[in-house]
Structure formats: C-alpha cells, structure tokens
Amino acid sequence: MAILLAAAGAQAALVPCRQPADTGKVADALDRLRHSVDPCGESPQVLAVIERLEHCAGARYEICTDGITRRNLLEPHDADEPGTIIWNPTLRSELERGCDGDPARPVVRDPVASLLHEMVHAVDDCEGRDASAHELEAVRIENIYRRAAGLCQRTAYGDTPLAAETVKLCSPVHCECSSAAGASAGQPMPPATTQRQGPAATGETPADLAGDGPRAHGDPRH
Numbered sequence: 001m002a003i004l005l006a007a008a009g010a011q012a013a014l015v016p017c018r019q020p021a022d023t024g025k026v027a028d029a030l031d032r033l034r035h036s037v038d039p040c041g042e043s044p045q046v047l048a049v050i051e052r053l054e055h056c057a058g059a060r061y062e063i064c065t066d067g068i069t070r071r072n073l074l075e076p077h078d079a080d081e082p083g084t085i086i087w088n089p090t091l092r093s094e095l096e097r098g099c100d101g102d103p104a105r106p107v108v109r110d111p112v113a114s115l116l117h118e119m120v121h122a123v124d125d126c127e128g129r130d131a132s133a134h135e136l137e138a139v140r141i142e143n144i145y146r147r148a149a150g151l152c153q154r155t156a157y158g159d160t161p162l163a164a165e166t167v168k169l170c171s172p173v174h175c176e177c178s179s180a181a182g183a184s185a186g187q188p189m190p191p192a193t194t195q196r197q198g199p200a201a202t203g204e205t206p207a208d209l210a211g212d213g214p215r216a217h218g219d220p221r222h
C-alpha cells in the first residue's frame, strides 16, 4: 500500500483524509496561506512550512475536517499510519484576552491560522522533533498569517508567553513590526526557563498531543 501511495504524486507527504472530509475548505485554506502577505515580511516562513510538509520524506500527513472538535490537533504518525491533522474549519473560540492595546478584546481562533499552526506541528513530527515541545514556535508562525489577515496576534500558548522579541507590535490599522521587547509599555517577560509563581491563572496545562491551544477537557487519546 505504501508503494501505491508513494506513486500517487510528487507531493506524497500531504495525502487525502482517509475519512470523508471537506477537501474544498482545506484547499481554500491552503490557498489563503500561500497568498498571504505579512506586513512585517515574514510570509516566506509560511510558504516554507507548506513546502517542507509537502516534501517531507519521513512520513505522510492527512488533513481531516471535524466540525465538532473544540481544539485543533495533530496526531503524530507512526510506522504504518500517516499523521493526522484534525481541523475544525468553523472553530472561532477564544484563545486569550488582549489585542491591539485593548486588554478586554478577545483573541479568537481563526480556521486558516489554526491549520497553519497544526502544519507546523506536522513538519516537526515529520522531521523527527516532538511537536508538543514546540508550541511557542507554532504560535509564532501562526502570528505571521494573523498579521497578514489583519487578525489579533497571540501572545502566549496557554500560560506560557512568547518571547518578547518574537512578538511584532501592531495597532488596529498598522503594524510597526518592532518587537514587543523594545516597547517600554510592555509587561516584563519571564526568563526563558519559565518559573511559575503560584498556580496557573486558568488551571489549564498543555496537553501531550500538540494542539492549537491547551486542552480544556481530558483527551482520551494519548
């Protein structure tokens, strides 16, 4: 079977979902990613994620749509089976609060940004890294598309903040593209080795599986 699939095309690393899936929405999202233009000039990094995933020799990945899941997710590949990106193309739930200088404004999931986030995890998995250990990098790449689409950027994965130098400042109408590290108004960031002082604000901890945000409920899959 592997031989048949490998012969299916040059872009063999990205394969159709084995279950019925909304392939039109997947194609639309990939098209939006390919044509997005980050005002801070980092869109080539988005293209590189797509390229590396399409050409990764280490494994195959399917993108499966799921209109019910409340968290997008990558299930890593194993020896015989492809990895699976489980993607809800309608999920727009809140990830954090605080956008464009307004601390009350919610940052919500965006389906295209979420798919990109999971594709970063798939590249990690394909290239032999533990995807769940690189959440902040997935959020950083996700933010490149968010800036291109004029969306609020994420500043954290759960309770873990992005490094200040990787957060580009944007106002509602314009991205200055300087880093939050240079902003005097920014909150002090913890050192690279996160030191928790007291219980986490939300009580949530990142899941073992690499998702687009910490799980809110127990995940039966390990």
Ligand SMILES: [Zn+2]
Binding pocket: 117, 121, 135, 138, 210, 211, 212, 213
């Ligand atoms: Zn993630």
